[in-house]
Amino acid sequence: MTDKVDFKREIDAYRARRGRFSVVDVPDLRYLMIDGHGDPNTTRAFTEAAEALYPLAYRLKFASRRTLGRDYVVMPLEGLWWADDMDAFTAARDKSRWDWTLMIMVPDWIDDGMFIEAVGELAAKDPPRRLPEVRLDRLSEGRCVQTLHVGSYDDEAEVLARMHHEFIPDNGFRMTGRHHEIYLSDARRVPPERLRTILRQPVSGSVSARNETN
Template sequence: MAFDYKREYKEFYLPPRRPVTVTVPPMNFVAVRGRGDPNAEDGDFTRSIDLLYGIAFTIKMSRRGDHRIEGYFDFVVPPLEGFWWQPGGAGIDLSRKEDFEWTAAIRLPEFVTADEFAWAAGEAARKEQTDFSAAEFWTLDEGLCVQCLHVGPYDDEPATLALLHEYAESQGYVLDGTGERHHHEIYLSDARRVAPEKLKTVLRQPVREA
């Protein structure tokens, strides 16, 4: 059976709807960075998703080809993730989507090294005749965060975020958007196939002690 990160690490991918505290260990990702409204038709965010899945599935399906990756195990490709921020603060304002800066990412299995990532990017570019140079091998040590599950449309997230921020303050934390620690979303549903009111999204916010 393929290794499923969502099932094996429920504390990171299937939190309750009430806010909780979590410490996230370092993880490796395939990532693409950009800016602007993610809802823009044929925009950079939409194009980045093709690059992410192109590399992730090249790694997953490598077992069917001649290339052998040391330590390989079959896995379910983890869900799409997004890290979001705007100039001037640790929080985000969903009414100003055009000001977003973002990193779109998919978690990589631990056996994927920088060298194997470079092979996968080259192989995906060869097969799909597409430029994959915007995709990078990225390691993030997210650390102390608060998180919860949001159910519903993305535009309804502010109410859930308010609960998350209230919880953080009650625990003696303040939001921390330093370095590459940003507002973090994990998309458990496919927005193309799931009704907006049934969308499930992990909302995670990095924090530090006040």
């Protein structure tokens, strides 16, 4: 049995600083993914999506440890967010207009066969309602701008406005992909003012910018 791997420590893109916009090159990564639409606070589909991802992520971890002798820390929940008008995230914050993909990263050594087997095992024992909708897919983000937000999810708008409308255009970038959030804290156990969330935006353009205090 090898040592347990914590990819939050191994992958630079899972580190960010509060009060600083950083430019990072994110490697291609594999995720368990499930899609949805609407306000995450009121849409049952959002809760059901998380309920499908977590048990599958843990089943894959245990299968990896048992069959491959490779153990790892289950990664945090992540989300891709988008809308027809991206101001829905910064100005209006109209969550009913949001589309999303919830995700949990898994190691590259988790292959399609292990995924299919884990889904089958979970389906045989009181499966989560949205389990059939979960897929194993790769995300390619490349160059991104990101920062660490500490506080309530509803307080992200000001930071995102500075990221989208100041730092990104001022440094010759343009937004190219979907807004990405990495939830480093468990919202069920951590008070809103202490939640730690990496806010990430894929970009293209300038290669000269690296960091800027926000």
